[in-house]
Amino acid sequence: MYQWDFGILWSYRWLFLNGLGVTVGFTVVIVVLGLVFGLFGAFGSLSRFRALRLTALAFIEAFRCTPILVQLIWFYYALPILAGVEMTPITASALALSLYGGSFYSEIIRGGIISIDKGQSEAGAALGMTPSQSMRRIVLPQAIKRMIPALMNQSIIQFKNTSLVSVLAVPDLVYQSQVAAHDSYRPLETYTAVAVAYAAILIPLTIIVRRGEKRLAVSE
Amino acid sequence: MSDTTKIEIRALRKSFGSNEVLKNINLDVAKGGVVALIGPSGSGKSTLLRCINLLVVPDGGSVRVGDTRFAFGEGTRLPDVKALAKFRATTGMVFQHFNLFPHMTTLQNVMEGPVTVRRMAKADAEKLARAQLAKVGLAEKADQYPATLSGGQKQRVAIARALAMEPDVMLFDEATSALDPELVGEVLNVMQRLASEGMTMVIVTHEIAFAREVADRLIFMRDGVVVEEGPARQVIDNPQQAATRAFLSHFHRTGALPPATPAS
Numbered sequence: 001m002y003q004w005d006f007g008i009l010w011s012y013r014w015l016f017l018n019g020l021g022v023t024v025g026f027t028v029v030i031v032v033l034g035l036v037f038g039l040f041g042a043f044g045s046l047s048r049f050r051a052l053r054l055t056a057l058a059f060i061e062a063f064r065c066t067p068i069l070v071q072l073i074w075f076y077y078a079l080p081i082l083a084g085v086e087m088t089p090i091t092a093s094a095l096a097l098s099l100y101g102g103s104f105y106s107e108i109i110r111g112g113i114i115s116i117d118k119g120q121s122e123a124g125a126a127l128g129m130t131p132s133q134s135m136r137r138i139v140l141p142q143a144i145k146r147m148i149p150a151l152m153n154q155s156i157i158q159f160k161n162t163s164l165v166s167v168l169a170v171p172d173l174v175y176q177s178q179v180a181a182h183d184s185y186r187p188l189e190t191y192t193a194v195a196v197a198y199a200a201i202l203i204p205l206t207i208i209v210r211r212g213e214k215r216l217a218v219s220e
Numbered sequence: 221m222s223d224t225t226k227i228e229i230r231a232l233r234k235s236f237g238s239n240e241v242l243k244n245i246n247l248d249v250a251k252g253g254v255v256a257l258i259g260p261s262g263s264g265k266s267t268l269l270r271c272i273n274l275l276v277v278p279d280g281g282s283v284r285v286g287d288t289r290f291a292f293g294e295g296t297r298l299p300d301v302k303a304l305a306k307f308r309a310t311t312g313m314v315f316q317h318f319n320l321f322p323h324m325t326t327l328q329n330v331m332e333g334p335v336t337v338r339r340m341a342k343a344d345a346e347k348l349a350r351a352q353l354a355k356v357g358l359a360e361k362a363d364q365y366p367a368t369l370s371g372g373q374k375q376r377v378a379i380a381r382a383l384a385m386e387p388d389v390m391l392f393d394e395a396t397s398a399l400d401p402e403l404v405g406e407v408l409n410v411m412q413r414l415a416s417e418g419m420t421m422v423i424v425t426h427e428i429a430f431a432r433e434v435a436d437r438l439i440f441m442r443d444g445v446v447v448e449e450g451p452a453r454q455v456i457d458n459p460q461q462a463a464t465r466a467f468l469s470h471f472h473r474t475g476a477l478p479p480a481t482p483a484s
Contacts, residue, residue, distance in 0.1 A: 026315055050278070062461055091280060117319075119317055119319035120319060121314060122315070122319060122320035123315065123378075124272060125275060125304075125308060126275060126382070127308070127309065127315035127333035127337055127381070127382075128305050128306065128307075128309025128310075128314075128333065128337040128385065129305060129333075129337055130302060130305045131279075131301055133305075133337070137332065137336055138321055138332075138336065141323050142321075142323050147321075187467070
């Protein structure tokens with residue numbers, strides 16, 4: 001029987017905290033950037049202009065339909081050769097994860113917008129609103145409420161996806177725990193603790209999301 | 221340009237795919253006139269109504285409301301979004317399913333057009349909106365959300381919302397068709413009062429008795445063409461075309477309007 005000894009992890013506490021800080025900070029960056037890409041993707045795919053629609057669709061499908069691990073490696077190793085730009089592992093992985101997340105956010109935002117009854121924008125138009133006025137005043141305020149649970153869900157997935165940046169040697173929680181595991185010869189304790197750390201952050205978040213969904217169901 | 225004709229539609233055509241829903245429609249509505257459009261479902265009457273404020277863009281012909289005229293078809297350019305918005309601001313529309321904004325209170329619904337489109341100061345818009353709500357008998361519902369109102373109340377708010385833009389023309393798209401029978405009267409009452417105040421109105425309706433009382437002209441459409449038109453009472457009491465007779469035979473044509481608590 002394996003003798004568990006979590007005590008030895010204590011000496012690596014600063015390493016773990018550092019890693020956790022990078023993971024959380026990284027998540028904030030890719031969620032914010034991802035939402036920006038998502039907005040462009042969503043409005044592009046709903047545009048009146050065919051060229052814009054096709055571009056947005058190509059972006060969404062390219063990133064939705066390839067694995068994020070492949071994208072990370074491709075952005076770091078292949079893109080610099082093709083485009084002639086050097087990227088640090090952090091830039092490459094932030095870009096890849098933001099675009100990947102953005103493709104999913106696009107679909108959530110687009111879905112939220114088209115879920116609003118067409119009569120709403122018609123009523124806006126009948127009052128004399130331009131399409132952008134009715135989007136801003138009528139459609140978006142209703143659509144955002146519906147999008148929030150799905151956006152939160154996708155952001156939770158993004159938080160977990162940051163664990164993949166360790167393959168590019170970005171010093172996140174997983175990367176630092178690899179260091180700790182190699183150093184201590186205690187991989188079981190190390191990775192168990194890492195799993196617990198992710199869950200300890202995400203479980204409260206999922207509870208908040210679920211509450212939000214319930215409140216949404218009541219108000220509709 | 222005529223002073224007495226408020227709406228003038230010429231040679232209007234519209235197809236959805238291979239389905240031609242409007243075939244060469246001509247329509248004149250006098251200033252202060254009330255025209256009722258009747259006909260079986262799929263006759264094109266709602267599409268015609270939606271062409272008047274260009275919610276549906278015609279394929280050919282022309283539409284004039286007041287001093288603004290748009291022509292459609294080959295060799296014409298579609299009006300840009302700004303011109304369309306400006307044009308629509310002068311016509312009010314009331315929808316079958318109300319289409320109130322659920323995230324706004326009744327008062328905010330009515331203020332929305334004046335504030336966003338006419339750039340009116342909030343305080344002025346609120347005064348205007350409260351006056352319009354009082355006019356449809358719903359002053360005390362100002363701070364409630366649409367979800368808490370009955371169908372008849374919702375539709376009266378929708379009328380107040382359209383009137384807050386102080387339009388020259390009001391378009392009603394089956395405004396009472398989604399209502400429980402006992403709520404129809406309160407909406408028709410508001411519409412009747414509006415007509416008596418001299419509002420130019422085009423009404424798509426199945427309320428034949430109402431059309432007979434309130435409209436001065438009646439147009440019967442079928443399969444995208446005007447089959448018969450004339451003074452409302454004359455067409456309803458004594459239809460000339462077989463198709464009109466067949467359609468009207470499904471309705472009680474006369475009698476008082478449904479009873480309602482007067483909206484004051």
